[in-house]
Amino acid sequence: MLSSRLAWSLALAMMAAGCSEPDTTPAVPPPPSFKGSTLTVGALGDPAILAGLAAHRGEWVATRGGEVVIRQEPIPSVDQVSSVDVLVFPGQELGNLVDAQALEAIPNEQVIPARKKRADEEPSRIEGEPAPAESPAESFKFTDIVPAYRDRVTRYGEDRMALPLGGSALVLVYRKDAFARPENVEAARAAGITLEPPETWTQLDRLAAFFQGRDWAGHGHAAHGLAAVLAADPEGVGDALFLARSASLGQHRNHFSFWFDSDAMKPRVDSPPFEEALAAITAWKSCGPPGCEKFDAASARAAFRDGKVAMLIDRAERAATWSGGSPVGVSRLPGSERVFEPLRNKWETPESPNAPSYLPAGGGWLVGVRRGLSDAQREAALDLARYLASPEISNRLRSEQTFAMLPVRSSQIGQGLPDPASSPDVDPRQWSDAVGRTLMADRVIPGLRIPEAAGYLNDVAEARLAALAGKAPGDALRELSTRWTARTKALGKHRQLWHYRRSLNTLSTASTPPARGQ
Numbered sequence: 001m002l003s004s005r006l007a008w009s010l011a012l013a014m015m016a017a018g019c020s021e022p023d024t025t026p027a028v029p030p031p032p033s034f035k036g037s038t039l040t041v042g043a044l045g046d047p048a049i050l051a052g053l054a055a056h057r058g059e060w061v062a063t064r065g066g067e068v069v070i071r072q073e074p075i076p077s078v079d080q081v082s083s084v085d086v087l088v089f090p091g092q093e094l095g096n097l098v099d100a101q102a103l104e105a106i107p108n109e110q111v112i113p114a115r116k117k118r119a120d121e122e123p124s125r126i127e128g129e130p131a132p133a134e135s136p137a138e139s140f141k142f143t144d145i146v147p148a149y150r151d152r153v154t155r156y157g158e159d160r161m162a163l164p165l166g167g168s169a170l171v172l173v174y175r176k177d178a179f180a181r182p183e184n185v186e187a188a189r190a191a192g193i194t195l196e197p198p199e200t201w202t203q204l205d206r207l208a209a210f211f212q213g214r215d216w217a218g219h220g221h222a223a224h225g226l227a228a229v230l231a232a233d234p235e236g237v238g239d240a241l242f243l244a245r246s247a248s249l250g251q252h253r254n255h256f257s258f259w260f261d262s263d264a265m266k267p268r269v270d271s272p273p274f275e276e277a278l279a280a281i282t283a284w285k286s287c288g289p290p291g292c293e294k295f296d297a298a299s300a301r302a303a304f305r306d307g308k309v310a311m312l313i314d315r316a317e318r319a320a321t322w323s324g325g326s327p328v329g330v331s332r333l334p335g336s337e338r339v340f341e342p343l344r345n346k347w348e349t350p351e352s353p354n355a356p357s358y359l360p361a362g363g364g365w366l367v368g369v370r371r372g373l374s375d376a377q378r379e380a381a382l383d384l385a386r387y388l389a390s391p392e393i394s395n396r397l398r399s400e401q402t403f404a405m406l407p408v409r410s411s412q413i414g415q416g417l418p419d420p421a422s423s424p425d426v427d428p429r430q431w432s433d434a435v436g437r438t439l440m441a442d443r444v445i446p447g448l449r450i451p452e453a454a455g456y457l458n459d460v461a462e463a464r465l466a467a468l469a470g471k472a473p474g475d476a477l478r479e480l481s482t483r484w485t486a487r488t489k490a491l492g493k494h495r496q497l498w499h500y501r502r503s504l505n506t507l508s509t510a511s512t513p514p515a516r517g518q
Contacts, residue, residue, distance in 0.1 A: 176326070
């Protein structure tokens with residue numbers, strides 16, 4: 001009996017083997033070999049971003065046979081980029097790097113797969129033969145990167161100068177209990193206010209004023225409306241907030257340019273949208289706790305976390321700093337019910353709020369390859385850059401606590417908070433929705449990316465702080481425009497105009513910039 005059962009089992013196994021479906025799983029191509037290559041990776045700016053990269057370099061080393069050296073100290077300036085082969089940098093440094101001819105353009109075929117052939121173009125395969133292996137470009141999943149990063153942030157004119165590692169964006173954070181408490185809902189209704197995330201900045205201003213001085217938590221003492229960065233801030237959140245509100249008022253749907261006149265390089269920062277935004281943000285001094293005019297990013301987060309304010313505006317990637325024991329809601333920043341048309345010097349009222357997204361730090365953090373490497377070294381460096389920005393490694397990097405970044409792939413945005421355990425009170429669905437709507441908006445404005453972008457933004461901070469100290473917003477912005485004009489002249493107006501148009505990715509330019517100083 002046993003032998004007959006065994007024979008029957010063997011027969012079934014042979015029949016199953018004979019009737020199995022052909023294996024159509026794409027073969028996994030062997031990784032390229034870079035044995036003998038040693039690549040140095042460094043960061044322009046904060047080197048904390050390299051901690052995550054250092055933790056995940058082992059797989060590349062094991063599969064490629066090369067070596068990766070992490071430069072621990074930051075690269076202080078573009079002039080010293082020659083000390084590394086692969087460079088991690090904030091997007092606002094892209095103009096400086098292009099001006100110094102420090103980066104190698106990344107060929108599209110390295111990341112964008114070739115057009116797939118139609119079924120009638122495919123050569124017939126022998127039954128059972130595995131499907132063709134994915135190319136490195138196919139495995140990179142380029143189309144999973146949100147358009148703002150694959151079409152704007154990583155490009156400079158027609159050239160792709162880097163690959164995206166992570167992003168940054170501002171969101172509105174709010175205490176759900178303050179918005180849902182029946183007493184607050186009734187009082188708001190009587191005041192003609194709806195307690196829900198605002199669609200316009202005017203609605204946000206009214207909400208902040210409504211909650212100011214109100215016992216919105218039911219704790220028996222008055223609390224406050226809004227925590228926003230108003231003082232000097234090393235993270236640049238206050239400047240980004242001012243520019244985000246200015247963009248909703250000043251980025252018209254028919255224009256690509258926001259910062260300057262793209263034909264004459266004349267600053268627009270002294271125009272009505274910027275003045276209105278600066279006046280409105282400065283007025284938030286009356287909607288926060290005592291001393292809120294001295295808030296940097298850390299102070300604003302602490303005020304929200306401690307339950308002193310009902311709302312906070314902050315970088316979405318800093319969600320781990322918001323939890324204080326009460327449910328936290330998240331919404332994208334509001335838009336404006338009117339927008340300025342610069343050519344006609346006139347305000348318009350669109351059908352829906354004008355809500356372009358502003359991305360700080362030139363959009364986020366990028367990885368590029370230094371120009372001037374040998375052919376073999378360049379191929380290894382391009383492969384490492386592609387590896388670091390790949391779906392698998394970028395997914396791991398976004399979970400690192402040492403350096404917070406937003407995911408820039410749509411599949412990862414939908415996964416919610418990168419580390420839910422560190423943000424137990426934050427609504428993960430609302431966080432994903434706010435980040436997705438911000439990064440995938442129809443119109444996205446990456447932060448300034450021309451040469452000396454940091455200097456121009458420092459000028460913005462000075463003007464913003466002057467208005468906070470009591471100077472009329474219009475006067476502060478006219479002084480800002482004067483400083484920008486002088487800075488542009490010192491760097492070369494025509495060269496800066498070339499860079500500005502190039503940085504917009506939409507306007508025609510010559511292939512090379514004018515000579516320095518022109």
